[in-house]
Amino acid sequence: MLVRDPREISDHVVSALLDFCRRADRPATPEEARIALARLGSDRDRDVLRLASMEPPARPLSPHAVVDWVQGMPPAQAAALEEAGAYRAIAREAALRAIDLQVELDRAAKAAKSVRTAPRRPRRSRTSSIDPIVRRRPRAAAAEAGARAESPAGQAEEPPAPARPGRRPAAPTFGRFVSGTPARRPAAELEGPSGEAILRELVAETHGNTTLLLERLDALWEGPFDRRRLEELLERHGLTQVRRLAERERLRALFRRHRGFDRPVARAWRVSIPELRRLVNEHGLATEVAELARRAREEILAETRLEAKLDLLFREADRLRALHIHRELREQVRAELRARVESAPVEGRVETPEVLLELVRREAEIERATWRRAVDEFGLLAAAARRLGVAIPPREGDERPPRSRRPRATARDSRSH
Numbered sequence: 001m002l003v004r005d006p007r008e009i010s011d012h013v014v015s016a017l018l019d020f021c022r023r024a025d026r027p028a029t030p031e032e033a034r035i036a037l038a039r040l041g042s043d044r045d046r047d048v049l050r051l052a053s054m055e056p057p058a059r060p061l062s063p064h065a066v067v068d069w070v071q072g073m074p075p076a077q078a079a080a081l082e083e084a085g086a087y088r089a090i091a092r093e094a095a096l097r098a099i100d101l102q103v104e105l106d107r108a109a110k111a112a113k114s115v116r117t118a119p120r121r122p123r124r125s126r127t128s129s130i131d132p133i134v135r136r137r138p139r140a141a142a143a144e145a146g147a148r149a150e151s152p153a154g155q156a157e158e159p160p161a162p163a164r165p166g167r168r169p170a171a172p173t174f175g176r177f178v179s180g181t182p183a184r185r186p187a188a189e190l191e192g193p194s195g196e197a198i199l200r201e202l203v204a205e206t207h208g209n210t211t212l213l214l215e216r217l218d219a220l221w222e223g224p225f226d227r228r229r230l231e232e233l234l235e236r237h238g239l240t241q242v243r244r245l246a247e248r249e250r251l252r253a254l255f256r257r258h259r260g261f262d263r264p265v266a267r268a269w270r271v272s273i274p275e276l277r278r279l280v281n282e283h284g285l286a287t288e289v290a291e292l293a294r295r296a297r298e299e300i301l302a303e304t305r306l307e308a309k310l311d312l313l314f315r316e317a318d319r320l321r322a323l324h325i326h327r328e329l330r331e332q333v334r335a336e337l338r339a340r341v342e343s344a345p346v347e348g349r350v351e352t353p354e355v356l357l358e359l360v361r362r363e364a365e366i367e368r369a370t371w372r373r374a375v376d377e378f379g380l381l382a383a384a385a386r387r388l389g390v391a392i393p394p395r396e397g398d399e400r401p402p403r404s405r406r407p408r409a410t411a412r413d414s415r416s417h
Helices: 011-023 030-037 042-052 063-070 075-084 087-113 139-150 195-206 210-220 227-236 240-257 262-269 273-282 286-301 306-315 317-322 326-343 353-364 368-378 380-388 411-416
Strands: none
Touching: 011 030, 011 042, 011 063, 030 063, 030 087, 042 063, 063 075, 063 087, 195 210, 195 227, 195 240, 210 227, 227 240, 240 262, 240 273, 240 286, 262 273, 262 317, 273 286, 286 326, 306 317, 306 326, 306 368, 317 326, 326 353, 326 368, 326 380, 353 368, 353 380, 368 380
């Protein structure tokens, strides 16, 4: 019934299926969605994402009903089976099979990781004899003792020859061990006929970036080089238009990659923001950049998932400010969070604001780190306390001892002094 481990399914596919089931009037838990998706192979995840991005054609649809829809069942028939309760038995059987499958996989993994013990070395038998230890004198000492015995008694010994000093390696004059400034080529190469091919290759490597071009020229050829000299060289070989076209195409690709956000483009192009705007106007890219920013703005404002909105607010605040939608998205998220706190059920089991906020977090399926920041950023603890009609509990570290103040000196005290 299950063709893969539910734990190996991508979180992106699971969240997309959960959002679809919520819109199809049959909310589910992540465990139910994983078990249902385990009935499909990994090659059908694309079909699940495609159907989950659509509006539900029938209601209600649970995760198992969506899986049958992916496998070819009409959505109206799957909704009718879900309404009749036919998928409850399938869900129970799939959950039991998922437990058995996880146990089998864990057992196989433990068996694969088990290390075989090394065989013991055989003990020596008692009948084995112990080898005697033989101490031998070094040959040099033995030869010296023999020479002393052969030399006559009154003859003086000759002093030993001085030791030969070790050879010192010469300092390298080439290769990767040489330290110093590298030799640069003469600038006449760039002005000659071969300079066209060299400059054309440099323009292709640097994508027409003037700063990078000047750095390459200063590092490899005798300079100094400035923008004026670079323009003269490009004009001499007819490469001015080639560099401008390469620069324009690279800037367009960078703006498309960053969705009209100019700050990372300026950092990648190694220019300031005013200089980048001047290049955009010079190359006629202002309309295209504005269109990219408009599309990015519409996509961000059309986002429906609360966790994705919080992630954008906390991680891409600079981008939102550049697109002029930071305040609008912030107010939208604030209103949605306050509405969730006000609409959360509080009958019986909720006594403190922390418990109420934890219920709201679980219902919205938001990570704990993101939720803690959202609580502090939007003042949700005070909203939950007002909802329950209790006082806001003090936080740890907020209670400080009162500062001792010196009494103010009055005019009478000053006259007395």
